[in-house]
Amino acid sequence: MTSDPASTVVATREITFGQAVREALAEEMRRDPTVFIIGEDVAEAGTPFKVLSGLVEEFGPARVIDSPISEAGITGLAVGAAMAGMRPVVDIMFGDFITLAMDQIANQAAKVHYMSGGKLKVPMVVRTTLGATRRSAAQHSQSLQAWVSHVPGLKVALPSTPFDAKGLWKTAIRDDNPVVIFEDKLMYPLKGPVPEGEYAIPFVTIVATSSMVQVALRAAEMLSPLGISAEVVDPRTTVPLDARALVDSARKTSRVMVMDEGYERYGVTAELAAVIAEGAFHYLDAPVKRLGAMHVPVPFSPVLEDLTVPTPERVVEVAKTLCGKR
Amino acid sequence: MTSDPASTVVATREITFGQAVREALAEEMRRDPTVFIIGEDVAEAGTPFKVLSGLVEEFGPARVIDSPISEAGITGLAVGAAMAGMRPVVDIMFGDFITLAMDQIANQAAKVHYMSGGKLKVPMVVRTTLGATRRSAAQHSQSLQAWVSHVPGLKVALPSTPFDAKGLWKTAIRDDNPVVIFEDKLMYPLKGPVPEGEYAIPFVTIVATSSMVQVALRAAEMLSPLGISAEVVDPRTTVPLDARALVDSARKTSRVMVMDEGYERYGVTAELAAVIAEGAFHYLDAPVKRLGAMHVPVPFSPVLEDLTVPTPERVVEVAKTLCGKR
Amino acid sequence: MNRDQYLTMYAQMYRIRVFEEHVNELYTSGKMPGLAHLYIGEEAVAVGVCQALRPDDYITSTHRGHGHCLAKGASADRMFAELLGKAPGYCSGKGGSMHIADQERGNLGANAIVAGSTGIAAGAAFAAKRARSDRVAVCFFGEGGLGQGILYEVMNMAALWTLPVIFVCENNLYNEYTPYAETTAGDLLARPRAFGIVAEETDGQDVRAVHAAAGRAVARARRGEGPAFLLCQTYRFLGHHVGDVNRGYYRTKDEEQRWRAERDPLQILMTWLIAERIATSEECARVGEQVRAEVAAGLQFALAAAYPDPSEVDTHVYA
Amino acid sequence: MNRDQYLTMYAQMYRIRVFEEHVNELYTSGKMPGLAHLYIGEEAVAVGVCQALRPDDYITSTHRGHGHCLAKGASADRMFAELLGKAPGYCSGKGGSMHIADQERGNLGANAIVAGSTGIAAGAAFAAKRARSDRVAVCFFGEGGLGQGILYEVMNMAALWTLPVIFVCENNLYNEYTPYAETTAGDLLARPRAFGIVAEETDGQDVRAVHAAAGRAVARARRGEGPAFLLCQTYRFLGHHVGDVNRGYYRTKDEEQRWRAERDPLQILMTWLIAERIATSEECARVGEQVRAEVAAGLQFALAAAYPDPSEVDTHVYA
């Protein structure tokens, strides 16, 4: 579940994150007739975020299927179709709604291969969203990647750039396992490849996922004039996890901060921090700092909502503290 | 959400874990007519584990209600009844089945108080199980406490002794928030109070939850003749978390190991390890070791299943490594 | 029904209409955060049902919940405040459009999960029954909610335990951008009936018809005869939410025009009131003006109100 | 139906009966890990339905799944091996009683989540339809599954998209230890019919009746006419699972005795075969003996088989 630049892309074009997702799906659907998409308002509407616009025109309503509002049912149907040889993509409109499909995701899709002693396979992708600050309040703003990352048998991808989105999507569809892909709702218009900061000896590692990578990169820019060089590491998939990359950077910089938009407690940052603390124990100058969403249901009021998620300013503060610069 | 020995109990009787749960429920139902129990086979059958036997005889079928097999529905019904002034206890037969009720638990019960600006309350308890090694395979053996611990608005209790079970249950029913209580299926016949090891300067802290406390205590006994004194710390609730107790012990012993039967990755142990690593950073002699369930769906075959959960022997090995005794 | 009651219904429908027009305007002019799902066109359902309820009866509502909230007696000022994320809002700005609750009037809250409150409504009915009161609970939901399994789990229990809950299905023909016929098989009324729940279809544009049907269902429930299901045929005049402006790909302008011209619930009631000489068109206009002024004042209040203090962000997570 | 087919049905039912008797014995004598839910008494349902299927048709099954698995063609030896957690088991010992799958014969697996496989069966039917094959999928589930919302979500889609899936509801009168009438409101057949699914009730103790009804449903589905629902009235002769021995608190000995004496599916078929002079009682007995020997040999094979190597514990987590 990695997207290796060298092997997959010639690319200089700039496209948006949303276009990258659509392109990946379109290419895979052209290549493989067993790929289909099922979800609410995925066809003519192309999803509320318009990410899938145009697909039903090319592939028809038999392969881009508007479903009833039945998250559990469509996920179950996809599991069965996958077991019978297809490669379904299930669109769960908001990440908050995976709550309704957790039995089918965690008890069925994730376990079929193991429980059957390797005989049956469930090659399917669950596509959903994460992220707050759209003023959508507590039931439309969650980042529940920790739940699925916790369940053996699932792979979990959190692309943070158009480049990775396309690569991870194509890899996920071809994967023989159930893969859950979270897309930050605010990233769809994001353009271009990840900017590469100029070379410098880094003093702090910022591990970040999904749209938090953008926040980390902005923070890194702000830290540079303060004499702090930050290395931003994006694991891209939480399962499997490239622990080596995280630990290597931690050993190099000795100061690490981990960001993910899920609730901070019992979340993804806990695992990443634990992995780093274990792998780089003798190299660390300070405890690994975690930065997740505040442990509250996402509030509606803008003045409150913005307090709940990590911002570049918060990251800069934390990085300064980590480096003993107050 | 703590059960303070001094204030609640005179006690020298020995009762089982199962009896403790039943007693707590019976006492609270006598005290408060708004408490009721709803779940599958909770009445005449008294649940498959017979934990609730006798309650329907005392309180009648209007307060101990056999429900259809509708985990989402009964949880939703309980949320509404709680909002309208009752104190429901929802029995979800196996922890694996909370997958079916996650929307009602995480999007409704957990968020109502906050979303209503504090106007509405959801005083309810969700009772369910955790734990493997009953040869029940992948869909009846999970320990999903990390999921609910991850969601703000929920409290989560994992009693490990009859003493705590009764205290935590009574506290939970009186709590004005939704509380999820996990009981290890293997602990029901467990008798008596937690044995207290003789005083010694501890060299290693073992933080453990639920039935893992028993495993930790057995390991501590085995470690003692090896010249390693272990202090077993049981947080009892993951939410709220008594971080101070964990950190204090870690600062004292400098070597810490954290156990929980949930899957190890992205699980409860990650959070506990991260909290300790941060709070006792300068005191630790070695990275915090985590011990959770192996990251596989729980296999059926006994020879395989027993490999997936922490055993006293595993704990002893890890403790020896932590203490540099190989 | 007497003249006052008819005029109250008219005023309530008018109040919803004007409130929603302001919301649309707030959004269009960039003054409202987030989104809102407007109830314009469906006013007769909420008002017809809620006029058959007592203040102490419960309702649960949906993402398209402003109408239910106002119909159950909430006032426009604190609703606007909530929609703007302001401190005096019904939920102190923490809930917003999709989570407005008004405990004092029995509104247990809008819900942003489709069919997410079906269990909650049944639970409130359960509590009412256990308390030996004769309160009832109404569960409003869109026809899209027929896709959610929990509805069937709950209907089964409501029937088994004769709970005083009334399921009000607002069939406005669309699940977001998809015609309901593409997502809904068989005969809608047969679904509740399969569980032994009495079910009735009614014209959701005719507030008198809705009110009569709701009255029958509520009376049964109060008498302890159990749940009922009301299928209200209606139409949303505007988009799925305020931002859904170009709707050509899922429905025609012509269809919208027909509903607006021929099936406007306000027009239908007013025409009838005048024809029956219960009220004159001037009297109706006067009611309209009063409501309009009150709602406008409510909006001014909300615009001027303060945001919550930042320290509010982590209060009320736990009770 | 010719004589051979009848005798095959008899042999299949007998095979299930003997298999389950062995399982009970294994458990009672402490040789089997975990639990098992026995199918004794319900054999006619699985056999009647599966005899109407082709080897390449799909089934999904339940926690009470041994009968479905055998009826679809699995052999006793590898099934016993699975129940004992041995390496040659159908799932290499990783699934056990509640998760037996037999991919080669289209058995997509038993499922320990009540109604957990309704979506899976519909999905397999969806795949069959998309592949333009005429394969069908059968979803077995107990009447307790009627409590789960996903069933209704799936029936709606099956009807909407005319999927070749047949829902076979095994009504054995109990959800574990609770009589189904206490948990199930209204008219059972009205539930699928509300979605436009043809539904039929049949005597689940009469394998010929089940087979005929299943034949009709399968033929319709193969012709592309969509889903069907079969309500099979049946009874489990033993406990909910092997450990459920004292059943007095939820059903009477008398009731059990009546079903065993008057409604045993094996007896019913045998009596008919003899009365119609299709087979003699000696021929039936001979079939029984052969099956008995084969199953006993299967058990010996499984008892002697090796456990999986410990290194197997973390293989097959990912494909």
Ligand SMILES: Cc1ncc(C[n+]2csc(CCOP(=O)(O)OP(=O)(O)O)c2C)c(N)n1
């Ligand atoms: C469980 C769930 N799935 C999907 C959504 C996204 N969504 C919001 S409104 C809506 C359509 C609802 O249609 P309907 O129930 O008919 O109500 P209407 O909007 O027409 O009033 C959808 C799919 C959601 N909020 N909850």
Ligand SMILES: Cc1ncc(C[n+]2csc(CCOP(=O)(O)OP(=O)(O)O)c2C)c(N)n1
């Ligand atoms: C979702 C879920 N809830 C509860 C259970 C526990 N359970 C196992 S079998 C059973 C009763 C099933 O009754 P029914 O569907 O009629 O099947 P039967 O056992 O009678 O064959 C229950 C409640 C489960 N396995 N899955």
Ligand SMILES: [Mg+2]
């Ligand atoms: Mg609608």
Ligand SMILES: [Mg+2]
């Ligand atoms: Mg049954």
